[in-house]
Amino acid sequence: xxxxxxxxxxxxxxxxxxxxxxxxxxxxxxxxxxxxxxxxxxxxxxxxxxxxxxxxxxxxxxxxxxxxxxxxxxxxxxxxxxxxxxxxxxxxxxxxxxxxxxxxxxxxxxxxxxxxxxxxxxxxxxxxxxxxxxxxxxxxxxxxxxxxxxxxxxxxxxxxxxxxxxxxxxxxxxxxxxxxxxxxxxxxxxxxxxxxxxxxxxxxxxxxxxxxxxxxxxxxxxxxxxxxxxxxxxxxxxxxxxxxxxxxxxxxxxxxxxxxxxxxxxxxxxxxxxxxxxxxxxxxxxxxxxxxxxxxxxxxxxxxxxxxxxxxxxxxxxxxxxxxxxxxxxxxx
Ligand code: SF4
Numbered sequence: 001x002x003x004x005x006x007x008x009x010x011x012x013x014x015x016x017x018x019x020x021x022x023x024x025x026x027x028x029x030x031x032x033x034x035x036x037x038x039x040x041x042x043x044x045x046x047x048x049x050x051x052x053x054x055x056x057x058x059x060x061x062x063x064x065x066x067x068x069x070x071x072x073x074x075x076x077x078x079x080x081x082x083x084x085x086x087x088x089x090x091x092x093x094x095x096x097x098x099x100x101x102x103x104x105x106x107x108x109x110x111x112x113x114x115x116x117x118x119x120x121x122x123x124x125x126x127x128x129x130x131x132x133x134x135x136x137x138x139x140x141x142x143x144x145x146x147x148x149x150x151x152x153x154x155x156x157x158x159x160x161x162x163x164x165x166x167x168x169x170x171x172x173x174x175x176x177x178x179x180x181x182x183x184x185x186x187x188x189x190x191x192x193x194x195x196x197x198x199x200x201x202x203x204x205x206x207x208x209x210x211x212x213x214x215x216x217x218x219x220x221x222x223x224x225x226x227x228x229x230x231x232x233x234x235x236x237x238x239x240x241x242x243x244x245x246x247x248x249x250x251x252x253x254x255x256x257x258x259x260x261x262x263x264x265x266x267x268x269x270x271x272x273x274x275x276x277x278x279x280x281x282x283x284x285x286x287x288x289x290x291x292x293x294x295x296x297x298x299x300x301x302x303x304x305x306x307x308x309x310x311x312x313x314x315x316x317x318x319x320x321x322x323x324x325x326x327x328x329x330x331x332x333x
Pocket of ligand 1 (some may be wrong): 277
C-alpha cells in the first residue's frame, strides 16, 4: 500500500487551512498567561485583544492575521513510506494545495517575483512554497507540517568566535531582540529561535526551525543547551520591551536553541522570531491510508540530533518533545 497523491493534496490543503486559522494551544495558553500576569494596563489590553482575536478566528473560521505570511512546508518521511508517484508527485501536490488554500482559505497572495514584482496570485512560484525535508530511520508514514511565517523582520546572523563564549551568544541574541522590539520590527511576545554552530546557512535554518517547530515550554534534551535557553529567556524578559513596543512583563513567549557542530575556529549564531501569529499544523499519513492531525510538529527527534554515525540507545531514550499536558487535538474543526 502507498500514500496516494489524492490524499496528499487533500491533507496538504487541510494543514494550510488549520495553520492559517487556529493558533496552536501551546501558544494560545502562553499568550493567555502573559495577559493574566501583565502589570502594564495598556500592554494587558493588547494581550487580551490577541487572545480574543485567536478565539474569534476559530469561531469565524478565518485567518487569524490579515498577513498570512509565506506558506511553507516541513516534510518528514519515515524510511518505509511508499508514495504514489514518488517525491516529485508529492511536491506537485504540496504546491497545488497552497494554490487552493490561497483561493479558498483566503491566504494573502504575498509571493511575488523579487525583481519584476509580478504576483501570480496563488503563492506559488520559483522556490515557492519552500519545502524542507528530514528523514527518520523507521516509519511507514510521511508527515507534512504547514507553517505560515512572515519573512520581513525579526532575524539576524553573526559569526562569533570561541572566545566569545556563551556570554557572547547571549549578548548577541538579547541585543538583536531588544533592537527589533524597540524599532517595532516584530510582533511580541515572540517565540525566539536561536541556531548555534554548523555552517552559516545551517545555523539560520536551525534558528527558524527552533522558532516555528517547537512548542512553548519545550526544552532541549541537552542540559547545557536547555540552561542557555533559560538564561536567554530571563535576559529577554528583563528588556521589558513587549507587545506593540510597550513596556511589558512578557517580551518573549519562549526561547528555543538548536545546535550543530561548528568549525573549530568559529561559532555562527542566528536568531529568528516567530510573532504572535503562530501558525503551524501537522498531519501524518500512513501507507495504509490512516491520517492523524496534530498541533505539535515533533520536528526535532533524537535521530536528527544524534552525535555519532548511528543513534545510540542513550540518545534514543532522551525526552524529545514537550509537556504531555499540552493537548494534541486541533482546535480548528
Ligand atoms: S508580524 Fe505577525 S502578527 Fe504582526 S502583522 Fe505580521 S504576521 Fe501578523
